[in-house]
Amino acid sequence: MKNKLTPYLLVSPYIIHFILFVAFPVTFSIVLTFHKWNIISPMEYTGLTNYIRLFSDATFWKSLGNTLVFLVIHIPLQIIVALLIAEILNQNLKFRGFFRAAFFLPVVVSGVVVTILWQQLYGFDVGLLNRLLVKIGLSKIGWLTDPDIAMPSIAIMATWKNVGLYVILFLVGLQTVPSHFYEAADLEGATRWQKFFKITIPMINPTIFMVVILSTIGGFSLFIEPYVMTGGGPLNSTISAVLYIYKQGFFYYHMGYASTLGIFFAGIILLVVVIQKKFVERD
Amino acid sequence: MKKLYSKNISFVILVLAMTFLFGCQDSDNGKENEFIYWSSNNSNEIDYARQIVKKWNDSHADYFVKHQPVPEGQSSEEVILASVVGGTTPDIYSNMWEGDVEAYAQAGVLIPLDTLAGFMEFLYARCDSSAIEEVRSQNGHIYQIPWKINPIMLIYNKNHLAAINLDSPPRTYSEFMEAGKRFKKDLDGDGYIDQWFGYSEVLVTWWQRFFDFYPLYLAASGGAPLIKDNKANFNNKYAVEVFRFLRELYRNNYFPRERLSARQDPFLSGVIAIRFTGPWEIAHAEQYKPEGFEYDFTSMPVPDSSDSIPYTYCDPKNTVIFNTCKNPQAAWEFLKYSMTEENDLLFLEVTNQLPRRSDLLENVNFDSYFERNPMMRTFAKQAKHVRGTDQTPVLKEVFDLISQEYEACVIYDRKSPEQAIEDAAKAVNLLFLD
Numbered sequence: 046m047k048n049k050l051t052p053y054l055l056v057s058p059y060i061i062h063f064i065l066f067v068a069f070p071v072t073f074s075i076v077l078t079f080h081k082w083n084i085i086s087p088m089e090y091t092g093l094t095n096y097i098r099l100f101s102d103a104t105f106w107k108s109l110g111n112t113l114v115f116l117v118i119h120i121p122l123q124i125i126v127a128l129l130i131a132e133i134l135n136q137n138l139k140f141r142g143f144f145r146a147a148f149f150l151p152v153v154v155s156g157v158v159v160t161i162l163w164q165q166l167y168g169f170d171v172g173l174l175n176r177l178l179v180k181i182g183l184s185k186i187g188w189l190t191d192p193d194i195a196m197p198s199i200a201i202m203a204t205w206k207n208v209g210l211y212v213i214l215f216l217v218g219l220q221t222v223p224s225h226f227y228e229a230a231d232l233e234g235a236t237r238w239q240k241f242f243k244i245t246i247p248m249i250n251p252t253i254f255m256v257v258i259l260s261t262i263g264g265f266s267l268f269i270e271p272y273v274m275t276g277g278g279p280l281n282s283t284i285s286a287v288l289y290i291y292k293q294g295f296f297y298y299h300m301g302y303a304s305t306l307g308i309f310f311a312g313i314i315l316l317v318v319v320i321q322k323k324f325v326e327r328d
Numbered sequence: 329m330k331k332l333y334s335k336n337i338s339f340v341i342l343v344l345a346m347t348f349l350f351g352c353q354d355s356d357n358g359k360e361n362e363f364i365y366w367s368s369n370n371s372n373e374i375d376y377a378r379q380i381v382k383k384w385n386d387s388h389a390d391y392f393v394k395h396q397p398v399p400e401g402q403s404s405e406e407v408i409l410a411s412v413v414g415g416t417t418p419d420i421y422s423n424m425w426e427g428d429v430e431a432y433a434q435a436g437v438l439i440p441l442d443t444l445a446g447f448m449e450f451l452y453a454r455c456d457s458s459a460i461e462e463v464r465s466q467n468g469h470i471y472q473i474p475w476k477i478n479p480i481m482l483i484y485n486k487n488h489l490a491a492i493n494l495d496s497p498p499r500t501y502s503e504f505m506e507a508g509k510r511f512k513k514d515l516d517g518d519g520y521i522d523q524w525f526g527y528s529e530v531l532v533t534w535w536q537r538f539f540d541f542y543p544l545y546l547a548a549s550g551g552a553p554l555i556k557d558n559k560a561n562f563n564n565k566y567a568v569e570v571f572r573f574l575r576e577l578y579r580n581n582y583f584p585r586e587r588l589s590a591r592q593d594p595f596l597s598g599v600i601a602i603r604f605t606g607p608w609e610i611a612h613a614e615q616y617k618p619e620g621f622e623y624d625f626t627s628m629p630v631p632d633s634s635d636s637i638p639y640t641y642c643d644p645k646n647t648v649i650f651n652t653c654k655n656p657q658a659a660w661e662f663l664k665y666s667m668t669e670e671n672d673l674l675f676l677e678v679t680n681q682l683p684r685r686s687d688l689l690e691n692v693n694f695d696s697y698f699e700r701n702p703m704m705r706t707f708a709k710q711a712k713h714v715r716g717t718d719q720t721p722v723l724k725e726v727f728d729l730i731s732q733e734y735e736a737c738v739i740y741d742r743k744s745p746e747q748a749i750e751d752a753a754k755a756v757n758l759l760f761l762d
Contacts, residue, residue, distance in 0.1 A: 083721075085412050085435040169586040170522050179518050190530075190585050192740070278532045280740055281732075296534070297724055298409075 077304035084298050095305035105306060107281055108289040109313070111196055115285065116264040118200035123260050124253060127208050131215035132241070145216070149209035156206065160273040163202040164189070167274075189275055192282035199270045199283055207263065211256050218252030219245065258321050265314050286310050360654040362392045363662060368404065368423035368645070369397035376678040377422070380666050388665075391658050398423065412437050412650075419653035420663065422475060426463065426644040427717035427724070433471040434721055439649040439656045440469035450664055456686040458551075462716050463646065473663060474684040476675070477642035478606035479710045480543040482629065483613075486622040488601035497602070497626045501573045504629045508582030511601050525582040526602040527594055532735045534727035538641055539604050541734055542727075544570045546715050547628040547638035554726060555718040558760045562730070563753035569631050571745035574738040585739055596621065604628065606643060607707045611680060625706045642714035644684065669693050680704065682711055722759050729755040 078095050082088040099105060134145055151159060166173050167188035175185040188198040222245060230240050246253075267285040271277055277284030277292070284292075290310065294303030367377035374397050381395040396418070401407035404423055411417045412432065424432075432438050441447045451460055451473070459474050484497045492510040508525035515522050528540040546552070549566035577583040588594045595603050596616050613623060627638040649659050665671065669691065672683040676697050688694055688708045698705040717723055730752045737748035 083431065083435075084409065085432060085437060164587075168591075170520060170584070171591060179520075185520060187585075189587075276531045276533055278530075278735060280735060280742065281532075297728070 074304040074308060077301050078308055080301045082300040084300060088301075091301065095302050096309075098302060099305055099309060104281060104284070105286070105289055108284045108286045109310075111282065111284055112265060112267060112286045114196050115200050115203075115267055116261060118197050119203055119264050120257060120260045122200065122204045123208060123211055124256055126204060127211035127256065128215050128253075130208065131212045131219055132245075134212065135216060135219045145212075148212050151206045152209040154206075156269040157273055159202070159206050160270050163205075164274050167198055167202075190279055192280045195275055195279060195283045199267075199274065202274075203264075203267070203270055207260075211260070214252055214256055215249065218249035222248040254321070254324075258318065261317060261321065262314065265310075265317075361390060361658070362394065363420060363653065363655075363659050364418040365393050365395050365420040365422070365662070366398045366418040367395065369400065370679075372679040373397075373423070376675050379674060379678070380671055383671075384662055384665055388662075391655075391662065393420075393662055415652065417650035417652050419659050420647065420649055422647040422666075423645045424472060424648045425717075426472065426474075426646055429463070429472045429646065429648065430465060430719045430723070431721040432648070433465045433467070433469070437651055438471040439651055439653065440465075440471055441473060441649065441660065442470040444657055444660045446664070447660060450667075454667065454685045459684060459686070459716075463719070465719055472646035472648050473667070474716075475645060475647045475667070476679075476681050477644050477684045477711060477714060477716075478608060478681055479642045479707050479714050480539060480604055480606055480640050481625045481627060481707065481710055482602055483595065483605050483609055483623055483625050484602045485595065485598065485600075486624060487620070488598065497624075498629060499627075500632045500634070501569075501629055502632050504573070505576060505580070505582070507601075508577060508580060512580075512582055521581045521584070522599070524584050524600050526577070526604075527583060527588055527600045528604060530585055530587060530735075530739050532731050534724050534731050537727050537731050537734060538643065540574065541570060541730060541738075543604060543628050543641040544573070546640055547630050548634065549639075550636060551639035551713070551715045553715075553718045554730075555720050555723075555756070558720070560726075560753035560756040562756075563749055566631075567749045568745045571734070571737050571748055573629075573631075574734075575741060575745060578739055579741060595623075607680060607682070607704060610701075610703050625703060627710060637713050639713045639715055640710060642684075642711065642716055644716035646684075673697065676704075682707060684711075686712075725759050726756050729759070 077088075079090060079092060080088040081091045081094070130148055134141060134148070138144065165171075169175060169185060169187055169190055172188065174188065178185060187194060189195050226244050226248070227240055230244060235243070266287055268287045268291065271283040271285055271288050272291070275283045277288055286306070287310075290303050290306045293299045293306060365377070365381065367373050377395050377397070381393045384391075384393050398404045398421070399407050401410070405425060405428060408417070408421065408424070408428070412435070417437065429438070433440075447470075451470070455474050460470070463472050463474055464470055482497060488511065489495075489497060489507070492507060494507060498504040498507045504525075511523070511525045512521050513523040514520060529536045542554075545554070545562065545567055548570055549564070552561065552564070552566065554560070554562045574583075578585060588599070593612075593616065594600045596613060596618065613621075617623070628640050630638045647663055649656050649663075653659050667683065667685075670693070672685060673693055675681070675683055676694065680701070682688060682704070685691075688711060689698070689705070694708075698708060718726075720726065733743070733748040733752040737743040737745055743751070
C-alpha cells in the first residue's frame with residue numbers, strides 16, 4: 046500500500062504546481078472571458094459581450110497588425126544576420142571564442158537595460174545614430190518618434206538583443222554539415238555562393254525552421270521593448286498585442302476583456318505554430 | 329527504505345502544512361483598540377507619520393496606532409489594490425489618490441466617513457465647500473478626507489527669461505508663444521532645434537495628462553469638471569483652445585517631441601526654460617541646481633481672453649478608512665488628531681507638501697513656515713484655486729481616451745483640435761453606456 050502511494054506523493058509537488066499555476070489560471074481566464082470584473086468588485090456575467098467588443102476593437106487589431114509588422118521584419122533579419130555571423134564564426138578565425146562570447150553577451154543582459162541603452166542610441170537630438178547621420182550629411186531620423194519607423198527600430202533592436210542565441214544554434218547546425226560535401230563541391234569547381242546555397246542551406250534546414258518557430262513565438266510575446274521605449278506610441282504604432290492585453294488588464298483592470306484578448310491571442314499563436322509544424326513535417 | 333519513505337512523507341506534509349498555514353492566514357487586523365496605519369513610503373512622510381503616531385500613542389493609552397509605510401511595489405496604487413484583493417488592507421491609509429477612491433467606494437471596501445460622529449463638522453471647518461463637493465461620491469457619501477495637495481504650476485528659469493527680455497513669466501497663450509519664439513535655438517548649428525522653451529513628457533500614458541492638458545484645461549475653464557452626470561463635459565471651447573495651444577507649441581518646436589527624461593534634467597541644465605510641475609521640484613532644484621541658477625513659480629498659462637486667477641490640478645492624496653477596521657469611530661479620532669493645526673504644521677515642515685485646508689495663508693500658525701519658504705507661499709496662494717479629480721470609477725479610461733487624442737492632435741498634428749476633442753468626448757460617452 047505504502048509503495049503504491051509513494052509515486053503519487055513524489056509527483057504531487059508537480060501536480061499541485063500544475064493545478065495552481067497552470068490549470069486553475071487558464072480555466073479561470075476562460076471563465077473570465079464571459080464576465081466583467083475589475084478585481085475589487087464582484088464579477089458580473091456578460092455573456093459574449095467581451096468577444097463582440099474584441100471584434101470591433103480597432104486598437105486590438107492595430108496591435109495585432111503591429112505584432113505582424115514586427116515579425117515580418119524581425120524574423121528574416123534575425124535569420125540572415127545570425128546565419129551570416131555563424132558562417133563567419135565557423136571559419137578558422139583568430140579569437141573565435143571571444144567573438145562567440147561577445148555575440149552572445151546581449152542575450153544574457155537584462156531586456157530593460159538593453160532597451161534603455163538603445164533608447165539613448167535612438168534619441169532624435171542627442172542620440173548617437175542621428176549624430177552620425179548628421180556628421181555624414183544626412184537628415185536625422187525619428188527612430189522612435191516617427192510612427193512609420195518606430196516599429197522597424199524596435200525590430201532592429203530586438204534582433205541585436207537575440208541574435209547571439211540563434212548564432213549558437215546555427216553554429217551547431219553548420220558543424221553538423223559533413224566537410225566532404227564541400228570537398229566534393231570544390232573538386233567540381235563550385236563557387237563559394239553555390240556551396241552556401243546548394244549545400245549549407247539545405248543541410249541546416251531543420252535549424253532554420255527551429256529558429257523560425259522560436260523567433261515567431263518570441264516575437265509574438267513582444268512586450269518589454271515597446272513598454273519601456275515608447276509605451277506603445279507614437280500613435281499606437283508600436284503597441285504590441287501583449288502590451289495591449291497588459292494595459293487592459295493591469296492599467297484599467299478590465300480583467301474579463303483582457304482575458305478574452307489573451308485567450309484569442311493564444312489561439313492565434315497556436316494556429317501559427319500548428320501551420321509552421323505542418324510545414325516543417327511536410328518538408 | 330522505510331525510513332526514507334517516512335522522511336518523504338514528513339517533508340511533503342511539512343510543505344503542504346506551510347502552504348496552507350501561510351496561504352490561508354487570517355487577514356484580520358486584530359483588536360478594536362489597535363489600528364494599523366499605512367503612510368506613503370517617501371522618507372519625509374515616513375518621518376512625519378512616525379512623529380505623529382508617537383505623539384498619539386504617548387497621549388492616548390486607550391487606542392494604539394501601529395504605523396507602517398505602504399509596502400514597496402511598482403506604485404502605491406498597485407499595492408493598495410493587491411491588499412484590497414487579498415483582504416489585507418490596513419485600517420487607515422493616508423496616501424490614497426483621489427481618483428482611485430470612487431472605484432473602491434463602489435466596491436464597498438471603504439467606510440463612508442460622513443456616517444461617523446463629528447466628521448462633517450470637522451470637514452466644514454477644515455475645507456472649503458468646493459473641496460468637499462469634489463470628494464463626494466456618486467452615491468452622496470464621503471469616503472475620503474481631503475488631506476494634502478501638490479498644485480501643478482509653471483516653473484521658470486529667471487535667467488533664461490531675462491535673456492529674452494522678459495521681466496515676468498508669460499501669462500497668456502500669446503505671451504507664451506512669443507516667449508517660445510524668442511527662446512528656441514539651434515545651439516550647435518546642425519539645423520535642428522536643441523534649446524526649447526519648455527518640455528512635457530510626450531508619452532501617451534494617461535497620467536501624463538495631469539501635467540499638461542488637465543491643469544491647462546482647469547486654468548482655461550475656471551475649474552470645470554471633465555465629467556458631469558456620467559457624460560463628457562470637456563467638449564467645449566476651453567479644451568479645444570488648450571489642444572490648439574499645445575499643438576502650436578509642438579508645431580513650432582517650442583516643445584520637443586522627443587523624450588528628454590532619460591538625460592540630465594533639462595530644466596536645471598538650461599535646455600528648457602519652463603515646465604509644468606509641483607512643489608516637489610523645489611527640493612530637487614535646491615539640491616541639484618548649478619551655481620547662479622534662479623527660478624520661481626507662477627500659475628498655468630491661460631487663453632488671452634481670460635482674466636480670472638487660473639485654476640490648476642492639485643494632485644490630491646487623501647485619507648481613507650478601510651472596512652476591515654474594527655472601530656472606525658476611534659480610527660477617525662486618530663485622523664482628526666493628525667490634522668490639527670499643530671500637526672498640519674508639522675506635516676508642512678517635515679514634508680514641504682500642503683495640507684488641504686482653507687486657512688493656510690490666514691492662519692498665523694503657518695506664517696513662520698511661509699516666511700522661511702516663500703516659494704511654498706506661491707503654492708499656498710494657488711491652493712485656493714485648485715481642483716482634484718472627478719468622482720468616477722472610469723477616470724483612468726477617460727484620461728486614456730483624452731491622451732490618445734492628445735497624441736494624435738497635439739504631438740503629431742494628425743487631427744484638428746475640434747475633431748480630437750469631439751472624438752474623445754464620443755469615446756468617453758461610450759464608456760458610460762457600458
